[in-house]
Amino acid sequence: MLDTNKDKENDFLKVYEDLADSVFRHCYFRLSDREKAKDIVQETFKHFWENFGKEKIENTKAFVFKIANNLIIDSYRKKKEESLDTLMEDGFDVGSDEHEAILSSVMGRELKSMLDKLSDTYRDLIVMRYIDDLPVYEIASITGLSESAVSVRIHRGLALLRKHNTN
Amino acid sequence: MFKSLKQLLQEAKNINLSEDEKSLIRRELQMHVRKDQMLRQYIYGSKLKLTKLTKLTLIKPMPIFIVILLALGGTSFAAEKTLPGDALYSVKLNVNEHVQGWLSLSDEAKANWETVLVNRRLKEAEELASNSKLDAKTEAKIESNFEKHANKVQEHIAKLAKVDAKATADIAANLQTSLEAHNRILMSINASKGDDVKSQLKVIMLNVRAKIKNVSDDRVKNENEVRAGTNVQVAAEGRLNAAENKLAEVQKFVENKKADISAETMVQIQAQLKVAIDLIAQGKVQLDAKAYGQAFTLFGQAKAKSQEIKMLIEAKTDFENNDEDVNKNENNDKKDDEDKSNDTLRIEGESNRGSGKIKIDIDL
Numbered sequence: 001m002l003d004t005n006k007d008k009e010n011d012f013l014k015v016y017e018d019l020a021d022s023v024f025r026h027c028y029f030r031l032s033d034r035e036k037a038k039d040i041v042q043e044t045f046k047h048f049w050e051n052f053g054k055e056k057i058e059n060t061k062a063f064v065f066k067i068a069n070n071l072i073i074d075s076y077r078k079k080k081e082e083s084l085d086t087l088m089e090d091g092f093d094v095g096s097d098e099h100e101a102i103l104s105s106v107m108g109r110e111l112k113s114m115l116d117k118l119s120d121t122y123r124d125l126i127v128m129r130y131i132d133d134l135p136v137y138e139i140a141s142i143t144g145l146s147e148s149a150v151s152v153r154i155h156r157g158l159a160l161l162r163k164h165n166t167n
Numbered sequence: 168m169f170k171s172l173k174q175l176l177q178e179a180k181n182i183n184l185s186e187d188e189k190s191l192i193r194r195e196l197q198m199h200v201r202k203d204q205m206l207r208q209y210i211y212g213s214k215l216k217l218t219k220l221t222k223l224t225l226i227k228p229m230p231i232f233i234v235i236l237l238a239l240g241g242t243s244f245a246a247e248k249t250l251p252g253d254a255l256y257s258v259k260l261n262v263n264e265h266v267q268g269w270l271s272l273s274d275e276a277k278a279n280w281e282t283v284l285v286n287r288r289l290k291e292a293e294e295l296a297s298n299s300k301l302d303a304k305t306e307a308k309i310e311s312n313f314e315k316h317a318n319k320v321q322e323h324i325a326k327l328a329k330v331d332a333k334a335t336a337d338i339a340a341n342l343q344t345s346l347e348a349h350n351r352i353l354m355s356i357n358a359s360k361g362d363d364v365k366s367q368l369k370v371i372m373l374n375v376r377a378k379i380k381n382v383s384d385d386r387v388k389n390e391n392e393v394r395a396g397t398n399v400q401v402a403a404e405g406r407l408n409a410a411e412n413k414l415a416e417v418q419k420f421v422e423n424k425k426a427d428i429s430a431e432t433m434v435q436i437q438a439q440l441k442v443a444i445d446l447i448a449q450g451k452v453q454l455d456a457k458a459y460g461q462a463f464t465l466f467g468q469a470k471a472k473s474q475e476i477k478m479l480i481e482a483k484t485d486f487e488n489n490d491e492d493v494n495k496n497e498n499n500d501k502k503d504d505e506d507k508s509n510d511t512l513r514i515e516g517e518s519n520r521g522s523g524k525i526k527i528d529i530d531l
Contacts, residue, residue, distance in 0.1 A: 009201070009204070012196075012200060013193065016192075016193060016196060017193075020184060020189055021183040021184055021189075024182075024183065024184045025182050038184070038188060038192065041184070041192060042192050042195055042196065045196050046196065049199065049200055111179050131176065161172055165172050165175075
């Protein structure tokens, strides 16, 4: 029994190691807060653990992203995120003074400022498609939208992004 | 322009968790997983290889509120504040504390964790005794757990002493200070209680005093070793830092508790804090004079003094107020008794009740 527990724990942690960065990136671009993104990553994997080994999960990555997506939507509902201007005034939240964290925030800032100008509907799908590299059919499965609706929104979102980039 | 957007998207893929952030979350998850597995194992008794039927028989008598808590996933959280005799107390001991203990890997960390558990058991005894709920059964349970954890600290001390006298001396000093403070708190509670509680407390106090003696020997032995060693200057400077940090922590604690502390008690606290401050100042004089052994001892005493003040304030705010509630209830009970004109019973009860009011002095 103890060996089984240990194996299960190791398998679970392997999934965490494989997906932690991409789930974090996903949360980071959809929320305007590095700390909050870290919290959601942790919560996502706790929820994932509840289901781990209980039911057959065909696509682990899509399943984990679906949990993250639901948690982010909950978070949107709880509180409308601060605007980018407020974040800029506060010096942009990087969560800590670690070199990597600062570097990350600087690197993503330009894109983030453009993404923040999009509505949630477009931003979330652009992040899933181009930052998380999820195929359209998986995005459709995560969001509950049809594949064609996903494609159309991504297309429109990209057009808006291009426009903001030009401006 | 689109190329630029592509570049931005590509760049975004380099955004990752830092190594520290990733490890921290990993550790949190690992704790969560182990706690969850232990809880399941504890509830379903899988170690016993039970059949479905016997599992159901075991689960059936579980009180409904535990089932609800389990469903909400808050069992181990709910268990954290329990006392012996409570339904979830064994979850606190066998799941929460067990899992937390896994995170302590070195002998030093293990000894520190066992010291925390010694403190917890004594605090439980104090809380129960202050509410006059310490009976022979709970006393025996606490006593045996206290003994177990105190012995473990000493086992780790024995191992650590072979490689690090300074760390060993610090652990022993920490435990000794805690035990001495608990001894004072137990004595104060004892003075206010009736014979039934007193007889239970007596056993615990005797054991605490025996442990103080043992751990004091360990402390003295290892402190002597540090003083005679070549690294005594580093050890003294290390203890200076520790003493100053502890003092700052306690001063902040006092500031936060200000609203709950009477003016009279505050005067006593400030006087005791002054003792700690003076000990640090004396230690610094010795340090400047290169009398490192003396400085090492004085900083150790300063840290112990601050630690003791904090524990006594905690007990004072916890148990003196607690006692007021109990007295209030008792007064109401008394009024009911009077209404029933049952004077004989009330007088008999009072004669065994002790002074009735817990008074914990901060002054030595």
